[in-house]
Amino acid sequence: MTDHTKPAFERPILPTPDGQKKVLLHSCCAPCSGEVMEAMMASGIDFTIYFYNPNIHPQKEYEIRKNENIAFAQKHNIPFVDADYDMDNWFARAKGMEMDPERGRRCTMCFDMRFERTALYAYEHGFPVITSSLGISRWKNMQQINDCGVRAAAKYPGITYWEYNWRKGGGSARMIEISKREQFYQQEYCGCVYSLRDTNAHRRATGRQSIKMGVKFYGVDEEGRPDNSSTEPQT
Numbered sequence: 045m046t047d048h049t050k051p052a053f054e055r056p057i058l059p060t061p062d063g064q065k066k067v068l069l070h071s072c073c074a075p076c077s078g079e080v081m082e083a084m085m086a087s088g089i090d091f092t093i094y095f096y097n098p099n100i101h102p103q104k105e106y107e108i109r110k111n112e113n114i115a116f117a118q119k120h121n122i123p124f125v126d127a128d129y130d131m132d133n134w135f136a137r138a139k140g141m142e143m144d145p146e147r148g149r150r151c152t153m154c155f156d157m158r159f160e161r162t163a164l165y166a167y168e169h170g171f172p173v174i175t176s177s178l179g180i181s182r183w184k185n186m187q188q189i190n191d192c193g194v195r196a197a198a199k200y201p202g203i204t205y206w207e208y209n210w211r212k213g214g215g216s217a218r219m220i221e222i223s224k225r226e227q228f229y230q231q232e233y234c235g236c237v238y239s240l241r242d243t244n245a246h247r248r249a250t251g252r253q254s255i256k257m258g259v260k261f262y263g264v265d266e267e268g269r270p271d272n273s274s275t276e277p278q279t
């Protein structure tokens with residue numbers, strides 16, 4: 045039952061760099077970008093989603109995550125740029141870092157690669173500001189992500205990386221609420237084949253089953269019954 049004594053959450057107007065209202069949002073998935081999108085819409089920001097995530101493996105998982113994001117963008121009439129799935133390039137750049145742990149060198153490369161392409165697209169298509177949903181998850185090192193975003197934006201004149209902390213002011217909790225409300229697909233590993241390998245190894249070591257792709261959705265269990273146990277996306 046709705047608690048009518050609780051004041052409805054009023055979203056603040058977000059302070060964009062130099063008050064710019066046109067933003068290119070790099071999105072990693074629907075669960076992470078849902079809160080970011082709703083915050084930007086409430087601030088009257090004219091934004092476009094840029095989906096460039098060649099790290100996601102296998103392609104089946106990539107298509108599921110991308111299509112979930114497209115559906116939510118269409119629901120709100122937000123432009124969506126479906127960028128290349130140039131996984132060969134991603135694997136080439138990951139060479140020698142296959143055994144690195146999450147948050148290490150391989151992840152820096154992975155963020156760099158995604159932001160470099162985002163910044164290039166912004167430069168070529170008249171977006172003065174770029175930002176990303178990547179940092180909203182507590183699984184990620186926000187400083188590592190921001191450093192990569194700033195580095196990529198610095199390559200192009202007139203492009204600024206917006207270092208907004210999307211977790212603050214209840215952003216993390218709203219990310220889960222929105223994901224449950226929308227019953228978004230719930231990915232269970234960060235994205236690359238190495239994170240899939242390591243997550244499965246951890247699950248086996250702790251007596252859990254390996255990841256089954258395409259079966260888990262926020263707010264419902266595998267049989268479609270209400271389930272409140274969903275946690276943050278590991279993206």
Ligand code: SF4
Pocket residue numbers: 099100146147150151152154155234235236237238239279
């Ligand atoms: S663990 Fe995640 S961030 Fe790191 S390289 Fe793999 S997909 Fe990229």
